[in-house]
Amino acid sequence: MxxxxxxxxxxxxxxxxxxxxxxxxxxxxxxxxxxxxxxxxxxxxxxxxxxxxxxxxxxxxxxSRDHTVVALAGATGSGKSSLFNALARFELSPVGVRRPTTGVAHACVWGPLDGATRLLDWTGVLPRHRFVRESALDGDDESALHGLVLLDLPDFDSVQRSHRLEVDRLLGLVDLVIWVVDPQKYADRVVHSSYLREFHRHRDVTLVVLNQADRLPPAELPRVLADLRRLLDADGLDGVPLLATTAVDPGGITELRATLECTVAERxxxxxxxxxxxxxxxxxxxxxxxxxxxxxxxxxxxxxxxxxxxxxxxxxxxxxxxxxxxxxxxx
Structure with missing residues (x-):
C-alpha cells in the first residue's frame, strides 16, 4: 500500500x-x-x-471490543452490494439489475468468528446471511482487517417499508457508517435531509464515498467531488472523509480499504x-x-x-x- x-x-x-x-x-x-x-x-x-x-x-x-461493526448504507442503485463484494473479494451479497436487491442485512467477518457471534446476534443479522472472511489461501492478505464486521444494509429509499425500518434500526447500532452515493443521485434530498444531517454529531464515525466514479469522465470527477463536499459541509459534516470508489477495479477501493484498516487497528x-x-x-x-x-x-x-x-x-x-x-x- x-x-x-x-x-x-x-x-x-x-x-x-x-x-x-x-x-x-x-x-x-x-x-x-x-x-x-x-x-x-x-x-x-x-x-x-x-x-x-x-x-x-x-x-x-x-x-467484543476487538470487533468494529461498519455499515454500508445507501440508496437504490448506489452500488453498495458491489462495493461490499469487492471489499470481501467474494460474491456474498446479491447484486441485480432490478432494484432493490438487498432486502436484509448481510455480514462479513474478517478473522475468527469468536466474539463476533454475539455482536451479530445483537444486531439481528440472520445466521444464513453471515460470512467469514478467513482462508488459508489468503495468507496474511486479509490480516489487516481482522476484527472488521462489515454489513451491507438494505436500500434506505426502498419501496418496501420494512427495508427502511431495518436500515433505521441498524444505523442506531453500528459503530461506523459508510454512506455510499453515486454520481446520479449524490445530491438527492432524502439522503441529505433524512440521514446525513442527522449524523452531524457523529462526524468521527462517518465516511462518505462517491461510488461508481468510473462512470464519470476524469475531468468531471473533481467537480462532482467538490459539489458533494459543499453539500456535506452544509449538512454539518465538514471534515468527514470523502473518497471516490469503484467496485469494478481493485484499485478503486484502495483508499477505502486503507481507511477500514486504520479504523479496525485503532479500536x-x-x-x-x-x-x-x-x-x-x-x-x-x-x-x-x-x-x-x-x-x-x-x-x-x-x-x-x-x-x-x-x-x-x-x-x-x-x-x-x-x-x-x-x-x-x-x-
Missing part, C-alpha cells in the same frame, strides 16, 4: 481524537442519574432517547459512536431543563439535581479536571 495513501487516510480520519472508556462510562452513569432525578419531573415520552442510549450503550460495551469506533450518542441525547435533554433557579425557590432541589446530572453527562467534570491539571502543570 502506498505511503501517500496511508498518510492521506490518517489525515482524513479524526485527527487523533480518542475516547477514554472510563470517561465515557462516567458520562453514561450521569445520564442514568439524570433519568432517576427526572422521574416525575419530566414527561416519560421525552426521556425515551436517554433510556434507549443507556440500554444500547450498556449492551455494546459488554460485547476506537465503538467508543466514538457511543460518545456521539451521548452528545446527541444530552443536547436534547438540555432543552428540557431550565437554567439554575434562584436560591430559595421551592423546586430548586430537583432542578439542581437535574442540572448536576446533565453536566456530568455532558462531560463537564472531566473537562474541568483536565483544565485544572493543565493549569497545575503550567504552574
Amino acid at each position: 502506498s505511503p501517500n495513501i496511508v498518510g492521506r487516510v490518517r489525515e482524513a480520519l479524526r485527527g487523533g481524537q480518542r475516547v477514554d472508556p472510563d470517561a465515557l462510562i462516567a458520562r453514561l452513569a450521569a445520564v442514568r442519574r439524570f433519568l432517576e432525578a427526572a422521574d416525575g419531573q419530566l414527561p416519560d415520552t421525552q426521556l425515551v432517547p436517554a433510556h434507549t442510549l443507556v440500554e444500547r450503550a450498556g449492551t455494546r460495551l459488554s460485547l 476506537q469506533a465503538a467508543l466514538l459512536r457511543l460518545a456521539g450518542d451521548v452528545d446527541t441525547v444530552v443536547a436534547g435533554l438540555a432543552e428540557l431543563v431550565a437554567a439554575e433557579p434562584p436560591a430559595g425557590v421551592p423546586d430548586a432541589g430537583p432542578a439542581s439535581g437535574l442540572n448536576r446530572a446533565l453536566a456530568g453527562a455532558a462531560g463537564v467534570p472531566a473537562v474541568a479536571e483536565a483544565v485544572e491539571g493543565a493549569y497545575r502543570h503550567r504552574a
Whole structure:
C-alpha cells in the first residue's frame, strides 16, 4: 500500500481524537442519574432517547471490543452490494439489475468468528446471511482487517417499508457508517435531509464515498467531488472523509480499504459512536431543563439535581479536571 495513501487516510480520519472508556462510562452513569432525578419531573415520552442510549450503550460495551461493526448504507442503485463484494473479494451479497436487491442485512467477518457471534446476534443479522472472511489461501492478505464486521444494509429509499425500518434500526447500532452515493443521485434530498444531517454529531464515525466514479469522465470527477463536499459541509459534516470508489477495479477501493484498516487497528469506533450518542441525547435533554433557579425557590432541589446530572453527562467534570491539571502543570 502506498505511503501517500496511508498518510492521506490518517489525515482524513479524526485527527487523533480518542475516547477514554472510563470517561465515557462516567458520562453514561450521569445520564442514568439524570433519568432517576427526572422521574416525575419530566414527561416519560421525552426521556425515551436517554433510556434507549443507556440500554444500547450498556449492551455494546459488554460485547467484543476487538470487533468494529461498519455499515454500508445507501440508496437504490448506489452500488453498495458491489462495493461490499469487492471489499470481501467474494460474491456474498446479491447484486441485480432490478432494484432493490438487498432486502436484509448481510455480514462479513474478517478473522475468527469468536466474539463476533454475539455482536451479530445483537444486531439481528440472520445466521444464513453471515460470512467469514478467513482462508488459508489468503495468507496474511486479509490480516489487516481482522476484527472488521462489515454489513451491507438494505436500500434506505426502498419501496418496501420494512427495508427502511431495518436500515433505521441498524444505523442506531453500528459503530461506523459508510454512506455510499453515486454520481446520479449524490445530491438527492432524502439522503441529505433524512440521514446525513442527522449524523452531524457523529462526524468521527462517518465516511462518505462517491461510488461508481468510473462512470464519470476524469475531468468531471473533481467537480462532482467538490459539489458533494459543499453539500456535506452544509449538512454539518465538514471534515468527514470523502473518497471516490469503484467496485469494478481493485484499485478503486484502495483508499477505502486503507481507511477500514486504520479504523479496525485503532479500536476506537465503538467508543466514538457511543460518545456521539451521548452528545446527541444530552443536547436534547438540555432543552428540557431550565437554567439554575434562584436560591430559595421551592423546586430548586430537583432542578439542581437535574442540572448536576446533565453536566456530568455532558462531560463537564472531566473537562474541568483536565483544565485544572493543565493549569497545575503550567504552574
